[in-house]
Amino acid sequence: MSLVNFTTREITCKIVYYGPGRSGKTTNLQYIYGCVPEDRRGKMVSLATRTDRTLFFDFLPLELGSISGFATRFQLYTVPGQVYYNATRKLVLQGADGVVFVADSQARQLDDNLASLQNLQVNLLEQGIDVRTMPTVLQYNKQDLPADLILSPSALDSALNFRDDPSYPADALTGVGVFETLKSISELVLKKLSQESPA
Amino acid sequence: MSEQFKQALDGITRVRGVRGALMVTDDDGLIIADAVMEGVRGDAVAALAASLSARMAKATVGAGVGEQHFLHLQAENGTLLSMPAPNGVLIVVLAENDVNVGLVRLEMLRAVEAVK
Amino acid sequence: MSRVRAVEPWIEDPLVRFVTEAGARLTLIMTPSGQVLAQHGFTRAVDVMAAAALGAAIVSSTREIATTIGEETFRALNHQGIQHGIFLAEMATPRGPLLALVVYGPESSVGLVQLFYEDLVQELVAACPDEEPTKPVIAADFERDLHNSLAFLFGR
Numbered sequence: 001m002s003l004v005n006f007t008t009r010e011i012t013c014k015i016v017y018y019g020p021g022r023s024g025k026t027t028n029l030q031y032i033y034g035c036v037p038e039d040r041r042g043k044m045v046s047l048a049t050r051t052d053r054t055l056f057f058d059f060l061p062l063e064l065g066s067i068s069g070f071a072t073r074f075q076l077y078t079v080p081g082q083v084y085y086n087a088t089r090k091l092v093l094q095g096a097d098g099v100v101f102v103a104d105s106q107a108r109q110l111d112d113n114l115a116s117l118q119n120l121q122v123n124l125l126e127q128g129i130d131v132r133t134m135p136t137v138l139q140y141n142k143q144d145l146p147a148d149l150i151l152s153p154s155a156l157d158s159a160l161n162f163r164d165d166p167s168y169p170a171d172a173l174t175g176v177g178v179f180e181t182l183k184s185i186s187e188l189v190l191k192k193l194s195q196e197s198p199a
Numbered sequence: 200m201s202e203q204f205k206q207a208l209d210g211i212t213r214v215r216g217v218r219g220a221l222m223v224t225d226d227d228g229l230i231i232a233d234a235v236m237e238g239v240r241g242d243a244v245a246a247l248a249a250s251l252s253a254r255m256a257k258a259t260v261g262a263g264v265g266e267q268h269f270l271h272l273q274a275e276n277g278t279l280l281s282m283p284a285p286n287g288v289l290i291v292v293l294a295e296n297d298v299n300v301g302l303v304r305l306e307m308l309r310a311v312e313a314v315k
Numbered sequence: 316m317s318r319v320r321a322v323e324p325w326i327e328d329p330l331v332r333f334v335t336e337a338g339a340r341l342t343l344i345m346t347p348s349g350q351v352l353a354q355h356g357f358t359r360a361v362d363v364m365a366a367a368a369l370g371a372a373i374v375s376s377t378r379e380i381a382t383t384i385g386e387e388t389f390r391a392l393n394h395q396g397i398q399h400g401i402f403l404a405e406m407a408t409p410r411g412p413l414l415a416l417v418v419y420g421p422e423s424s425v426g427l428v429q430l431f432y433e434d435l436v437q438e439l440v441a442a443c444p445d446e447e448p449t450k451p452v453i454a455a456d457f458e459r460d461l462h463n464s465l466a467f468l469f470g471r
Contacts, residue, residue, distance in 0.1 A: 003322060003350040010322065011453075012350055012364070036468045042361025045369060056372060061364035065464040068454040072464070075349070075364055091375040095348025179469045186461055194453035227395070228426020246426030250338075253424075 002097045002193055004070075012073045013189050014095055018120050019102035020112035021053070021081030024141040027172040028102060029060045029076055032182065035175070036062060054080040057092045067190065074186065081116065090123050098135040098189040100181055102172075103160055105142045105150040113160055135188035136165045139181045144171035204232040207313035211290075211306040216298030218277070222314070223249050225289040239293060244279075248291040252281050269307075271300060282307045284314040321353035329438035330355060337431040338423035340399070343367055343416040344439075347374065347405070352413065370403055370416035391432075393425050402428045406436045409443045 003012040017025040026046070033044045040063045047056035057077050064072040077096075079089040093099075101120065103113045121131045140156045151159070153169045161167050166184045170177025204222055211220035212234045219235030221244060228249035235241045252270060259267045272279040273296060280292040280303060290310045292303055319334065321327040326344050334342055334355045341356035343363065349371035357363040378388045391404035402417040402425060415435070417428050 003346075003352075014348065014350070035470060040468055042359070042365050045365050047372075056376070057368075059365060059368045061361040061368075062468070063361060064461070065467065067460040067464060068457045070453065073360060073364065075368065077368070087379055088376070091372065091379070094375070095346065095350065179465065179471070183462070183465050186465065187458060190453050190457055190461060194455060194457065223426075226421070226424060227400070228424035228430075242426065243430050246424060246430040249424055250427050253422075 002189070004193070009070045010073070011067070011070045011193070012075065013097040013193075014075045014077065015098045015100065015185055015189065016093055016096040017076065017078040017100045017102055018089075018093075018116065019081055020104060020109065020116040021083075023081060023102045023104040023109070023113075023116075024139075024170075024172040025078035025081065025102045026054055026058050027141075028100070028139070028170075028178050028181070029058050029078055031172055031175045031178045032062070032076065033060055035179075039063075040065070053082070054078055055085075056080065056088050064186070068194075072190075083115070083119075086119065086123070089119070090126065093120075093123050094127065096134070097192075098137075098185045100185050101136060101138045101160075103138060103140050103156060105140045105156060105169075106145065107149060107151050110151065110159060113156075117160060132163060135185060135192050136163070137181055137185040137188065138165055138167040139170045139172075139177060140167060141170045141172050141177075143169040144174070144176070201232070203313050204310075205234070207306075207310035208232060208234040210309055211292055211303060214294075214299060214302050214306060216295035217292060217303060218295065219244065219293045220310070221245050221248075221291045222284075222310070223289045223291050225249055225252060225283065225287050231288065235293070244291060244293055248279060248281050249289055251279075252283065252289055256283075269304060280304070280307065282311060284311040286314060288314045290314075319353065319355045323352045325442045325444055326353040326439065329435055329442055332438070333431050333435040336434075337417070337419065337428045339417045339419050339428065340423075341366070341416075341418035343370060343414075345371060345414050345416070347371060347412055347414055356418075366416065371414060374403055374405055374414055391429065395425070400425055400428075402432070404432060406439065408440050409445070413439070 019025050042061035045059040049055045060076040062074045077092050079092045124131050138161055140153050168177045168180045172178055208220045219239045221233040222231040223245040228246035230245045233241045255270055256267050270281040278294045278296055282290045284290055290307045319327055319331050330353050344353040345351045345367045349367040351363050351367045354363050381388050394401040400419050404415050406413050419428050
């Protein structure tokens with residue numbers, strides 16, 4: 001749940017990068033961390049295993065600056081993708097304002113993408129959240145791989161994007177699509193905030 | 200509570216006017232063993248006495264009079280006594296103002312022996 | 316000068332008293348998902364957010380451990396370091412559960428922190444107002460501001 005302070009005019013939103021293991025969630029955050037000026041970001045906290053797989057979460061706080069006169073901060077989280085870490089995925093998902101689903105574009109990963117998307121839905125429902133009301137953006141990562149190994153963005157849209165959410169092809173390692181994804185989820189989250197409880 | 204500690208604290212509480220006796224860790228102010236009357240907040244006495252003792256220890260060293268051996272604080276409605284023991288333990292006693300401090304101090308020294 | 320900053324103003328007075336009496340160096344009051352409601356002692360907002368995220372994660376994960384051994388939850392957790400201790404606890408308020416994260420140095424102790432934490436909880440419960448109705452906060456034309464902010468962040 002976003003936090004809005006009317007007195008000091010501040011907004012803090014939580015965005016969770018979700019998706020199957022090794023789809024590139026941490027890479028998204030690492031790219032953002034590398035791009036953003038030091039005074040606008042905090043330390044990137046990674047709770048990872050010794051082999052650099054995300055164990056609990058990665059966390060990156062960002063200062064967006066002033067949006068409609070509100071000092072706006074985003075907290076970016078990733079979840080561990082592997083199936084057996086569902087307990088921690090649920091914990092990280094608590095209080096999320098928006099979700100970026102990072103799919104692995106490789107054709108052989110389609111089942112894992114579907115399983116993770118389904119798992120997202122179940123975990124949100126367990127918290128009493130209808131996935132249709134949660135601002136969501138899809139990112140089809142690893143589009144730089146050879147064409148015979150991957151599915152095209154339109155094929156992935158047909159397979160994964162049931163609600164016609166915004167979707168972006170990406171290569172998170174080099175940053176392609178990372179900015180567009182973040183911009184899109186930011187817009188959706190802030191739009192929802194501006195529409196909630198009309199005066 | 201170990202029998203040894205219990206006996207040491209019982210020795211203190213047998214002195215007339217003692218409301219409670221505690222063994223406390225001097226750095227974190229938590230209770231190791233206690234024998235306090237109903238109505239005495241043991242956790243509060245432990246935390247505050249440990250804090251006070253730590254400050255007094257700095258004060259005595261700062262004043263050039265060395266390590267503290269015994270603290271006797273007389274307040275409006277009672278008396279607080281504390282004595283450092285080995286291994287980071289502090290003996291704390293809460294008593295009435297008319298308590299025989301000499302006798303309590305003797306029993307506290309016995310409690311210090313029990314901690315060694 | 317008080318170094319307490321509260322997003323929710325009703326937290327400020329109880330927190331100032333707690334910090335003064337317990338001798339805490341850093342304190343956070345936050346929601347279980349890690350959103351900060353008030354803080355003392357941190358200098359940068361982004362550092363506060365990282366501490367809150369980690370603190371909330373510790374409480375969440377230990378609650379899960381508690382559940383597996385048949386405990387409802389742990390009342391409080393204390394991590395003892397050489398120079399600093401960290402005290403983490405969950406409290407029930409009329410606004411739902413809140414978490415407190417307290418960092419203290421050798422001038423304080425876990426005993427003192429625990430002692431005054433109980434007072435803090437009582438004061439917060441007493442001061443807690445009913446849920447405020449949410450109001451629209453972002454103007455409809457926020458996209459331009461957002462675009463400029465993100466473009467600046469990404470150097471575009």
